[in-house]
Structure formats: structure tokens, C-alpha cells
Amino acid sequence: MLDPQVTAAIFSAGFAVTSAGLLAQTRAKRALATRCTQLEQQREADGTYTAALETEVRHLAEVTLPALVDVLARGHRGVPVPGLRQEQLAGTVVDHAHQAVRRWLQEAVAVTREQIGRAARSSVRDMIDEAQTGLHRCQLRVVEEMERHPDGTAYHQSLMNFDHLVTQSLHTLQRMRILTGSWPGLQRADCTVREVVESARGRISDYLRVSYTYEPRTGETWLEGRVVEPVTVALTELLSNAAAFSDGKVFVEVQAFQTGYCIVVDDGGLNMNAFQREEAARALGRREVLDVTTVKDTGQLGFAVIGRLAGEYGFSADVTSTSPYGGVRAVLRIPLELFGHGPTDEEMRAERDAAVSLAQQTSFPGAPPAAAGAAEVPLGVPAGTGGLPQRRRRSPIVAPPVPDGAPAPADDPDAFSAGLARLGRIIHDTEHDIPEGDRFHD
CATH class of the missing domain: 1.20.1270 (Substrate Binding Domain Of Dnak; Chain:A; Domain 2)
Incomplete structure (x- = not known):
């Protein structure tokens, strides 16, 4: 136990x-x-x-x-x-x-957008080169035909109308060249501001509605040839826009300021609201080339053309002011450094002598004698231009005096047609119509 x-x-x-x-x-x-x-x-x-x-x-x-x-x-x-x-x-x-x-x-x-845009812009430039060259040659033939017939005839006027259509087509090609990253395609000599205004005026359809207030102090100022065509294209866009949105006159005035000159365009048409002004300012400040993948309306590319040219050549544009006529005031500001000195006295004397000599050689029976300095300068063909002529500067045309008792130009159809013919020659003779495709390549 x-x-x-x-x-x-x-x-x-x-x-x-x-x-x-x-x-x-x-x-x-x-x-x-x-x-x-x-x-x-x-x-x-x-x-x-x-x-x-x-x-x-x-x-x-x-x-x-x-x-x-x-x-x-x-x-x-x-x-x-x-x-x-x-x-x-x-x-x-x-x-x-x-x-x-x-x-x-x-x-x-x-x-992807850059690749598509680069390929599209290259293709567009190639096509524009060919089309622009063809239009320049067509315009050359028209001008040569106009020189063989007296001013004021119906045939001469029809040639001028055809030439005006060609000029408008060339401007359309120019604006596409600019937006695709190229230059305007024309190289011009030094021109006066008056010649620039008249050239831009002659490139729009409603050129008769453009009223240019000419003053010798500003109108005879010489603009450097490098920027003549870009300024002309930009002014053409402003004039076209003013004429498209107004019915009455479009007034052009050149004003001098301390650091340059302003070309002021006033219209009495529709004004822009705040949103439209903001869009316009954005387009005028845009410097890059056209993005073909985002283009919505090709009919509203004028401000983009101006912005591209302004950024490339050093001038500026503004459309935010209101015209005293109730529409839009567009101002093209050109700094002093873009102005030149024009031709020398020897060059102008040589051109006048050549013009008088040509007028004497090509005068036709019954035609009034040409005044000194009023005839056209011969169209030379410089080397390396592919056979296309280079138009040289000519002196301003002096209108013949109107005898007492003669009808006013506005009442005389022949005098009116002759005035249009003189305007057409002024516009053409201020340009060097050498297509880009026959001179330089991008």
C-alpha cells in the first residue's frame, strides 16, 4: 500500500x-x-x-x-x-x-503626329513647287501678251483680269508654303512701302474697295528686299480679312513711330468678340509650322500665316483694336532694322534710260509718246533661273494730264481701263517673279 x-x-x-x-x-x-x-x-x-x-x-x-x-x-x-x-x-x-x-x-x-506632319509637309511643298513654277510661267506669258497690245482695249483688260486670277492663285500657294515651313518662294529687291501696299492690294479679289492714303514721307520709304515679300503676304492676309468681313471701303494708312512704321488697316464691318480676339492673338503669336493632323478649317489660316512670317522675319501684327469705323483695326508693325536704302542714283538713272530705250523700240502706231521714266524696264533673264525672267524695279508711272473739258476718269471707260492697266503694271513691276523651284530648294 x-x-x-x-x-x-x-x-x-x-x-x-x-x-x-x-x-x-x-x-x-x-x-x-x-x-x-x-x-x-x-x-x-x-x-x-x-x-x-x-x-x-x-x-x-x-x-x-x-x-x-x-x-x-x-x-x-x-x-x-x-x-x-x-x-x-x-x-x-x-x-x-x-x-x-x-x-x-x-x-x-x-x-506619330510629327512623322505624319513631316511627310505631309514635304509632299505639299513638292506639289506647290511645281504648281507655283507653272503659274509663274503662265503669268509671264500673260504679261508678255499685255505688252504687245495698247492699254485700255478690251483684250488688254481681259488679260489683266486673267492675270489677277493667277496672282490670287499664287498667293494661295504661298500661304500653304509658309504654313508648311518653307519661305514665300519669291526673292524681291528693295521696294518702297507704297509698292508693298499696292502689291498686297492687287492680290485680293476686292482690290477696288481698298483705299490707300498715300503720303510721300512714309510711302517712299524703302523696305529691305529680304522682307518685302513676307510683309506683302502678311498685309495681303489683313486686307483680305478686312474685305471679307466688311462691305464698304477698307482704309490703309502708313504711320511712322519712333522705332519703325505701322501699316494700319481699318474696316467698318463686323467686329470681333473677346473670344475671337483671344483666338486671333493666339494665332498671330504662333510660330511653329502647320500641324496637318489638327487642321479644322483651312479657310481660317490667314492669322497663322502672319504669325509664322512675323516670327521668322521680325515684324509683328495686332488685331485687338477697334476701328474708328466700327470694325477691326489691324496693325502691321515693321521695325526700323527691316528698312533699307533703295537703289542708288546711278541704278535708277540706268533703269530709266533702259525704260526709255525699250519704249522707243516697241512703240506702236498711234500710241502717245512715253514719258521719261514711265516705260517698263526690260525683262531680263538672269543666269540660273531656268529661263524665267526677273522683273526689275521701275519708276512710278506719271498719269498724263487731263485736258480741260475732258470727262473725269470715273466717267470715261477708256480712261478707267487704262488706269487699271497702269495699276496692274505697277503691281507686277515691283516683284521679282522667280519661282522658288527654279532658284533655291529648302
Whole structure:
């Protein structure tokens, strides 16, 4: 029989072991329960994160990228491009990945657009070169035919009308050349501001509505030949715009200021609202070449042409003022450094002598004798021009005196036709019609 003390010790040891086991089991169950709770919370968090990722990816595909395409590819200004929809993802790998996708999309659109634009501009310039050369040769034939017939005849007037249409077509080609990154395609000698205004006037359809206030102090100022054609093209665009949005006269005046000259164009037609002025200022300040992938209306590229020329040659234009006649006042500012000195006295004397000599050689029976300095300078063909002539400057034409009792020019059809013929010769003789395709290449 066991000793009671031994029995008690055994029972005590067994109880201690059992208690320790139960305690360890309880602790294990509690740890397991805690772990299960943590796993459940992690599963819920993972489910929430997965749902956020799905929402964010759907938001990127359905909202962010379409808005980005509208802005980058379609050119819709003002379309907001949203960022992350789930704020808790900011700064995470997902945020960085989405930003990378946006950058790559932007670069892909820019590269594609540039490649398409470069190829399109090159093709357009090639086609314009050929068309411009053909029109110049056509114009040369017309001018040669006009020189063989007296002024004021119906045939001579029809040739002038045809020549005016060719001149307008050439201007259309010029504006496309400029917008595609090329130069106007003509190189001209130094010209007076008067000649520039008359040349620009002769390139629009409603040239009879343009009233130029001539002053010798400003009109006989010589503009450097390098910028004569760009300024003429820019002024043509302003005159065309003024004539298109008004019915009455378009007034042109040249004003001198401390650092240059302003050619002011006033019309009495429709004025521009604040939005249109903002758009016009943006177009006039744009210096880059035409983006053929975003052109919406080719009929509203005049301001873009002026902006491109202004940035390239150093003058400026502004259309934000109101004309005293109620329409738009357009101002073409030309700094002093773009003005030249004109021909020397020896050059002008030689040109007048050549003009008188040609007039004596080509005079026809019954024609009045040509006044000194009023005949045309012979059309020379310089070397390397592909056979196309280079027109030289000529002296201003002096109108013959009107005898007493003769009808006013406006009442005499023959005198009116002769006046139009003289205007046409002034316009043509101030230009060096040498197509770019036969002289230089970009």
C-alpha cells in the first residue's frame, strides 16, 4: 500500500502536468483564433485592394485614356484629364505605372503626329513647287501678251483680269508654303512701302474697295528686299480679312513711330468678340509650322500665316483694336532694322534710260509718246533661273494730264481701263517673279 504522502505527490504532479497542458492548449487556441482573425482581416484587405485595382484600371481605360486622347490626338482644348480615382493608391506602384502609361501615350501621339506632319509637309511643298513654277510661267506669258497690245482695249483688260486670277492663285500657294515651313518662294529687291501696299492690294479679289492714303514721307520709304515679300503676304492676309468681313471701303494708312512704321488697316464691318480676339492673338503669336493632323478649317489660316512670317522675319501684327469705323483695326508693325536704302542714283538713272530705250523700240502706231521714266524696264533673264525672267524695279508711272473739258476718269471707260492697266503694271513691276523651284530648294 502506497504511502499517503507519495500518493499526494503523484496526484500533485499529475495535476500540475494536466494544468500545464490545459494552459498550453488554451494559449494555442487563442493564438490560432488570433491568427485566423488576422488572416480574415488580410483577406478582406486584399479583397478591398483588388477591388480598388479593378476600379482604377477600369477608370484608366474608360475615363483617363479617352480624355488624354481627346487632348493629345483630337486637339480638344479644355478637356480635363483626371488622375487616380482611388486616393489610397497615390504614390504606389500602380500610380507610377499609370503615369508611365500616360507618358508613353503622349510620346507615341507626338512621334506619330510629327512623322505624319513631316511627310505631309514635304509632299505639299513638292506639289506647290511645281504648281507655283507653272503659274509663274503662265503669268509671264500673260504679261508678255499685255505688252504687245495698247492699254485700255478690251483684250488688254481681259488679260489683266486673267492675270489677277493667277496672282490670287499664287498667293494661295504661298500661304500653304509658309504654313508648311518653307519661305514665300519669291526673292524681291528693295521696294518702297507704297509698292508693298499696292502689291498686297492687287492680290485680293476686292482690290477696288481698298483705299490707300498715300503720303510721300512714309510711302517712299524703302523696305529691305529680304522682307518685302513676307510683309506683302502678311498685309495681303489683313486686307483680305478686312474685305471679307466688311462691305464698304477698307482704309490703309502708313504711320511712322519712333522705332519703325505701322501699316494700319481699318474696316467698318463686323467686329470681333473677346473670344475671337483671344483666338486671333493666339494665332498671330504662333510660330511653329502647320500641324496637318489638327487642321479644322483651312479657310481660317490667314492669322497663322502672319504669325509664322512675323516670327521668322521680325515684324509683328495686332488685331485687338477697334476701328474708328466700327470694325477691326489691324496693325502691321515693321521695325526700323527691316528698312533699307533703295537703289542708288546711278541704278535708277540706268533703269530709266533702259525704260526709255525699250519704249522707243516697241512703240506702236498711234500710241502717245512715253514719258521719261514711265516705260517698263526690260525683262531680263538672269543666269540660273531656268529661263524665267526677273522683273526689275521701275519708276512710278506719271498719269498724263487731263485736258480741260475732258470727262473725269470715273466717267470715261477708256480712261478707267487704262488706269487699271497702269495699276496692274505697277503691281507686277515691283516683284521679282522667280519661282522658288527654279532658284533655291529648302
